[in-house]
Amino acid sequence: MTAGRLVRRLLVALLVAAFVVTCLRLGWWQWQRFGITGSVQNLGYTFQWPTFALFAILMWWRLSKLEAQRRQEQAKAAEPTGPAGHTAPAEPAGSAEPAGGTGPAKPAEPSRGTNPAEPTGPAGHTSPAERARPAQPTVPVGRTGPTRPAAAEPPGPPDDLDDELAAYNRYLAQLHAKESDRADRRTN
Numbered sequence: 001m002t003a004g005r006l007v008r009r010l011l012v013a014l015l016v017a018a019f020v021v022t023c024l025r026l027g028w029w030q031w032q033r034f035g036i037t038g039s040v041q042n043l044g045y046t047f048q049w050p051t052f053a054l055f056a057i058l059m060w061w062r063l064s065k066l067e068a069q070r071r072q073e074q075a076k077a078a079e080p081t082g083p084a085g086h087t088a089p090a091e092p093a094g095s096a097e098p099a100g101g102t103g104p105a106k107p108a109e110p111s112r113g114t115n116p117a118e119p120t121g122p123a124g125h126t127s128p129a130e131r132a133r134p135a136q137p138t139v140p141v142g143r144t145g146p147t148r149p150a151a152a153e154p155p156g157p158p159d160d161l162d163d164e165l166a167a168y169n170r171y172l173a174q175l176h177a178k179e180s181d182r183a184d185r186r187t188n
Contacts, residue, residue, distance in 0.1 A: 016060045023053035 027049035034042035 012060065016056050019056050020053040023049045023056070027053075 027046055030042050030045035030049060033039070034046055
């Protein structure tokens with residue numbers, strides 16, 4: 001966790017705690033007012049303020065969960081994937097034994113980039129010419145870049161709407177003319 005994130009989380013926690021304390025004190029104050037006045041309105045506020053405090057706690061909890069989920073998805077998206085989008089097995093880089101631990105040992109494959117589209121030679125090894133070629137950049141999961149060009153000018157309304165709009169504007173002009181005639185008759 002970075003220092004900025006830690007500071008932000010502490011400030012949010014302090015803000016929520018201050019809000020909760022304030023709401024609970026206001027609820028207690030309304031309870032005391034209810035004892036003095038006997039007003040049902042004060043009794044309602046007595047329960048309203050703690051409800052606000054509970055809402056703040058629930059929202060803080062929910063936002064914390066959403067942030068943790070977002071970080072998990074980002075970490076998962078950053079993991080290398082094999083062919084067909086499956087995650088690569090979690091074996092040490094120099095491991096010569098299969099994941100199950102049984103059977104004959106295989107020679108360790110050289111560590112390579114995470115791009116599954118890189119060509120490989122026999123048994124997964126690359127030729128010197130292929131290793132000299134720069135690796136193709138990979139696109140993060142869910143990021144495909146711009147898919148449509150930006151419009152130079154926003155599109156206008158469809159033609160059938162123009163006819164309807166013109167008819168409506170004519171109707172409004174007629175109403176305005178009638179109202180103007182009535183106003184002129186009243187003043188004369």
